Amino acid sequence: MGTGAVKGSYGHGPLFSNSGNNADARDVWHHPRMPAPTAPLPAPTFRDLPAAPLCVGYSGGLDSTVLLHALAALPGVRASGLRALHVHHGLHADADQWTAHCVEVCAALDVPLLVDRVQVPAASGEGPEAAARHARRAAYARHLGRGEVLVLAHHQDDQAETFLLRALRGSGPDGLAAMRRWSALGDHRIWRPLLATPRHALLAHAHTRGLHWLEDPSNADTAFDRNFLRNRVMPLLRDRWPAAGAAFAQAAGHCEDATALLHDEDERHLAEAATADPATLSRTVLRGLPPTRRARVLRLWIASLGLPPLPAEGVAQIEHEVLPARADARAMFAWEGAAVRSWRDLLHAAPLSPPPPAGWHTLWAGDAPLAIPGGGSLHLEGAAQFPQPAIVGLRDGGERITLPGRTHSHALKHVLQDLGVPPWEREHLPVLRSAEGDVLAAGDLTYSSVFDAWLRQHGARLHWRPPTGTPRD
Numbered sequence: 063m064g065t066g067a068v069k070g071s072y073g074h075g076p077l078f079s080n081s082g083n084n085a086d087a088r089d090v091w092h093h094p095r096m097p098a099p100t101a102p103l104p105a106p107t108f109r110d111l112p113a114a115p116l117c118v119g120y121s122g123g124l125d126s127t128v129l130l131h132a133l134a135a136l137p138g139v140r141a142s143g144l145r146a147l148h149v150h151h152g153l154h155a156d157a158d159q160w161t162a163h164c165v166e167v168c169a170a171l172d173v174p175l176l177v178d179r180v181q182v183p184a185a186s187g188e189g190p191e192a193a194a195r196h197a198r199r200a201a202y203a204r205h206l207g208r209g210e211v212l213v214l215a216h217h218q219d220d221q222a223e224t225f226l227l228r229a230l231r232g233s234g235p236d237g238l239a240a241m242r243r244w245s246a247l248g249d250h251r252i253w254r255p256l257l258a259t260p261r262h263a264l265l266a267h268a269h270t271r272g273l274h275w276l277e278d279p280s281n282a283d284t285a286f287d288r289n290f291l292r293n294r295v296m297p298l299l300r301d302r303w304p305a306a307g308a309a310f311a312q313a314a315g316h317c318e319d320a321t322a323l324l325h326d327e328d329e330r331h332l333a334e335a336a337t338a339d340p341a342t343l344s345r346t347v348l349r350g351l352p353p354t355r356r357a358r359v360l361r362l363w364i365a366s367l368g369l370p371p372l373p374a375e376g377v378a379q380i381e382h383e384v385l386p387a388r389a390d391a392r393a394m395f396a397w398e399g400a401a402v403r404s405w406r407d408l409l410h411a412a413p414l415s416p417p418p419p420a421g422w423h424t425l426w427a428g429d430a431p432l433a434i435p436g437g438g439s440l441h442l443e444g445a446a447q448f449p450q451p452a453i454v455g456l457r458d459g460g461e462r463i464t465l466p467g468r469t470h471s472h473a474l475k476h477v478l479q480d481l482g483v484p485p486w487e488r489e490h491l492p493v494l495r496s497a498e499g500d501v502l503a504a505g506d507l508t509y510s511s512v513f514d515a516w517l518r519q520h521g522a523r524l525h526w527r528p529p530t531g532t533p534r535d
């Protein structure tokens with residue numbers, strides 16, 4: 063699909079630079095001499111144009127300017143919906159002027175623009191670039207409409223840099239596949255149509271069309287790894303291998319293909335190890351896999367649960383300590399607020415949540431959901447309330463319960479063990495007691511004969527939502 067020409071134009075304010083030369087990037091506000099125009103944006107760029115409304119992540123820089131301009135020239139795109147989103151990070155003294163530029167360009171192109179002013183946490187510990195990227199992704203996720211596709215202007219040179227950065231971190235094929243042309247942000251899709259287009263083609267397109275864009279002065283700062291690669295390493299490599307950028311991007315593409323094949327196999331093995339509960343896997347099945355496959359399956363499993371990526375030391379610790387642990391040992395690996403634990407024949411993965419404070423208890427009439435400190439809740443369905451409030455608290459270890467159909471009591475601990483409730487889940491388990499101190503229920507996992515009879519008589523149900531947020535059935 064061709065890019066066509068854009069109707070209308072916009073003014074050349076003093077804030078705009080049309081330099082593609084990073085050596086000039088510090089001097090944002092001047093107009094250096096323009097290089098001669100070369101080829102325009104190649105036609106295959108929009109080969110997989112989706113039939114969906116598009117939202118361009120628009121920074122005002124060269125790449126997203128070209129992208130926005132090219133998309134705005136396509137009547138079909140305008141018909142199905144095109145808008146731009148500019149995230150004002152507030153990190154640079156000129157951020158307001160950058161926003162004003164974006165407003166002016168979008169007005170001239172007749173593309174609706176949403177500006178989101180975000181707060182980038184100064185002390186997040188991840189560095190300003192990563193913090194800004196996280197804030198930006200959160201802003202995208204907040205504003206994207208249902209079915210709307212986010213379009214980002216990453217190009218071939220960005221892809222080559224990402225490939226090299228990942229290689230320098232020792233990534234495997236999944237990481238070396240770098241950025242995907244299509245990816246997901248929550249329920250939304252991200253499209254990067256310029257990923258195979260080199261930056262020089264974007265620059266040529268911009269010059270041919272007389273576009274104006276902003277240069278972010280921080281792009282010249284080689285203290286950032288990516289800028290160091292872009293400004294120092296890549297020019298050196300290109301001197302000797304002119305197609306170095308394209309070659310790295312191609313290598314990333316090969317890794318993506320290889321990863322896709324591996325992924326199919328990983329999914330098959332994950333399905334074999336799966337149980338009815340997505341948060342648990344069979345240790346026996348996992349142990350039957352070769353270690354390299356097991357590592358991939360574990361990572362895929364963790365990703366499928368929406369938990370933070372499993373670090374390399376986590377894979378190693380699960381391999382050597384958690385997986386081989388005795389059935390009754392409480393082996394675990396915890397990272398970034400999540401944990402993988404082994405118990406009996408299962409490996410469990412879940413967000414970590416602190417148990418309620420020791421000694422916590424409260425009265426609950428059942429007339430409204432009860433939030434348990436540390437996470438989770440209790441909820442009575444089908445009846446207005448209990449005949450008298452229950453005392454809800456934690457286990458203290460010695461409770462006994464008289465189960466339906468039984469005349470003598472059992473240790474609650476043994477009942478929970480028989481039900482396969484893992485020890486760490488028992489720490490969160492709310493126990494309902496009568497005013498006389500008799501155990502009525504442990505979460506919604508087991509009921510006393512008296513409580514069970516009452517629930518049946520009233521057609522009522524008790525629901526316990528454990529702290530992981532996953533309702534049990």
Ligand SMILES: Nc1ncnc2c1ncn2[C@@H]1O[C@H](COP(=O)(O)OP(=O)(O)OP(=O)(O)O)[C@@H](O)[C@H]1O
Pocket residue numbers: 118119120121122123124125126127147148149150151198213214215216220278
């Ligand atoms: N402030 C922003 N608001 C909205 N989208 C942004 C913003 N910054 C970057 N993006 C989007 O993310 C992509 C990659 O970000 P990166 O920081 O690499 O971009 P950049 O160097 O500012 O690129 P560009 O020259 O396209 O503006 C950009 O091409 C753009 O689509």
